[in-house]
Amino acid sequence: MTRLLSNALALTKRLFKLIFSFFHTIGEIVDFFLDCLKYSIIEKFYTNIFLKQFIKIGFNSLPVVGLTSIFTGMVLALQSYTGFSRFSAESAIPNVVVLSITRELAPVLAGLMVAGRSGAAIAAEIGTMKVTEQIDALKTLSTNPFNYLIIPRILAGVISLPLLVIIGDIIGVMGGYLICVNLLNFNPTVYLQNTYNFVQFIDVFSGLVKAAVFGFLITFMGCYHGFNAKGGAQGVGQSTTYSVVSSSILILLMNYIITSFFFKL
Amino acid sequence: MRNKKISVKNIYKSFENKVVLNNLSLDIYESESLSIIGESGSGKSILTRCIVGLLNYDNGSINFENLTNINALNDREKMNYMSKFGILFQNSALLDSLNIKENLKFASKQDSFTKILSEVGLPHSVLEKYPSELSVGMQKRVGLARAILKRPEVLILDEPTTGLDPIIARQINLLIKSLVRKKKITTITVTHDMESVYEFADYVAFLKNGIIEWYGKAKKINQSKNSSLTNFIKGIN
Numbered sequence: 001m002t003r004l005l006s007n008a009l010a011l012t013k014r015l016f017k018l019i020f021s022f023f024h025t026i027g028e029i030v031d032f033f034l035d036c037l038k039y040s041i042i043e044k045f046y047t048n049i050f051l052k053q054f055i056k057i058g059f060n061s062l063p064v065v066g067l068t069s070i071f072t073g074m075v076l077a078l079q080s081y082t083g084f085s086r087f088s089a090e091s092a093i094p095n096v097v098v099l100s101i102t103r104e105l106a107p108v109l110a111g112l113m114v115a116g117r118s119g120a121a122i123a124a125e126i127g128t129m130k131v132t133e134q135i136d137a138l139k140t141l142s143t144n145p146f147n148y149l150i151i152p153r154i155l156a157g158v159i160s161l162p163l164l165v166i167i168g169d170i171i172g173v174m175g176g177y178l179i180c181v182n183l184l185n186f187n188p189t190v191y192l193q194n195t196y197n198f199v200q201f202i203d204v205f206s207g208l209v210k211a212a213v214f215g216f217l218i219t220f221m222g223c224y225h226g227f228n229a230k231g232g233a234q235g236v237g238q239s240t241t242y243s244v245v246s247s248s249i250l251i252l253l254m255n256y257i258i259t260s261f262f263f264k265l
Numbered sequence: 266m267r268n269k270k271i272s273v274k275n276i277y278k279s280f281e282n283k284v285v286l287n288n289l290s291l292d293i294y295e296s297e298s299l300s301i302i303g304e305s306g307s308g309k310s311i312l313t314r315c316i317v318g319l320l321n322y323d324n325g326s327i328n329f330e331n332l333t334n335i336n337a338l339n340d341r342e343k344m345n346y347m348s349k350f351g352i353l354f355q356n357s358a359l360l361d362s363l364n365i366k367e368n369l370k371f372a373s374k375q376d377s378f379t380k381i382l383s384e385v386g387l388p389h390s391v392l393e394k395y396p397s398e399l400s401v402g403m404q405k406r407v408g409l410a411r412a413i414l415k416r417p418e419v420l421i422l423d424e425p426t427t428g429l430d431p432i433i434a435r436q437i438n439l440l441i442k443s444l445v446r447k448k449k450i451t452t453i454t455v456t457h458d459m460e461s462v463y464e465f466a467d468y469v470a471f472l473k474n475g476i477i478e479w480y481g482k483a484k485k486i487n488q489s490k491n492s493s494l495t496n497f498i499k500g501i502n
């Protein structure tokens with residue numbers, strides 16, 4: 001009986017600890033965010049670092065995003081063909097492709113790819129700087145690490161993701177076009193016209209809003225986890241993992257929230 | 266006449282359950298050179314990090330001239346405070362994504378680093394190299410150059426000669442000596458190198474288990490009757 005009680009007690013204690021640490025982390029993240037805001041308003045902006053990061057996060061992600069988009073467009077066309085041909089609705093394929101790509105697939109897939117690519121790299125780089133005292137050194141050299149390291153990266157993420165997604169949209173639609181025209185004998189002009197007439201501003205726009213939010217989440221989480229890395233190489237590895245996992249989950253969650261906001265029924 | 270510059274008053278610092286600084290007090294005087302010695306893990310680096318404001322102590326107070334309790338400074342004041350110090354970190358802490366020239370530019374906007382490089386015994390060609398392309402000893406000397414270039418009020422050197430060959434170590438010791446004696450920079454040096462102590466320390470603080478076990482004039486260190494200190498000095502010689 002007493003054993004049961006003490007077990008129950010230990011369990012509740014652990015539960016409370018878990019809940020506490022969860023809210024503690026949330027608090028820390030909010031704190032970090034407020035610091036970013038504060039310093040971005042009152043202190044120096046490093047344009048050259050921003051441009052470097054823009055190239056790194058945006059331009060260098062082009063191949064990955066392009067490849068995912070084209071294959072996704074292709075597979076979408078193929079899959080909807082096998083379904084739609086059963087009730088002779090093949091003409092709806094361009095519509096399905098462009099809607100799915102612009103609203104959902106291009107932003108989400110680009111987000112997940114960039115989270116794995118750039119989010120991890122950011123966490124590793126900043127984490128290494130943290131554990132090797134480079135961030136401390138910056139502070140003593142009158143350089144605010146928020147302005148020097150974090151704000152340029154976040155801004156680069158917020159700006160480059162929408163641009164990547166615009167390109168991903170075009171390449172994805174082209175993927176569907178390639179399959180439909182070359183494999184399924186669609187008329188090329190009709191395909192493009194169908195796409196163009198059907199897609200609405202809000203479809204593309206909502207995708208770009210998503211992309212900007214994802215760009216923020218990826219770079220913010222990478223910076224946050226890197227900045228809070230502890231210990232040596234192991235701590236840096238852990239911060240990389242946390243950064244990718246947390247930003248991927250947040251991307252999927254925010255994707256749902258933004259979709260329901262734009263297209264409430 | 267000694268002028269108090271920094272006074273550390275009864276500070277405590279612990280990590281989880283491990284007490285690292287235990288009611289430690291220490292005064293640092295203007296234009297003097299203080300060496301902090303002690304076994305590995307005795308808290309030397311942690312003490313210097315508390316003094317420069319990179320780490321908050323749990324209890325007690327550190328005062329710098331008119332500033333009292335630097336823990337309580339706000340962000341901007343803290344930035345200002347830290348800029349008074351030139352620091353050589355134990356592992357150099359050079360920014361590894363930048364080459365040496367860009368690293369040094371953080372400390373001084375000047376274009377030519379010829380003089381400082383020759384002072385720390387480095388060839389001009391290192392300027393274009395990245396930290397990872399240099400040996401540990403060379404990185405250390407770049408770190409030292411960066412600390413000095415700032416023309417700081419207080420110089421903090423965490424093991425400036427560890428990992429250097431005897432000839433370069435001697436050159437570095439002489440360089441620090443000239444900074445201390447000629448330029449009269451207040452200097453705190455953490456070291457295991459008794460050469461450094463004999464060469465340029467005015468005072469020595471011997472740290473053990475988070476407290477100052479012995480403090481006194483460098484010249485008198487060999488007359489000390491403190492058995493931990495004499496054992497420590499014997500141990501490293």
Ligand SMILES: Nc1ncnc2c1ncn2[C@@H]1O[C@H](COP(=O)(O)OP(=O)(O)OP(=O)(O)O)[C@@H](O)[C@H]1O
Nearest residue numbers: 280283285303304305306307308309310311312355
């Ligand atoms: N972040 C930390 N978390 C937990 N313990 C720490 C941390 N940093 C330092 N310590 C502990 O504090 C003690 C003092 O560390 P410190 O780096 O000041 O030693 P030190 O005297 O500089 O040694 P060394 O001569 O090897 O550089 C060590 O025992 C170390 O284990």
Ligand SMILES: [Mg+2]
Nearest residue numbers: 309310355423
């Ligand atoms: Mg140390």
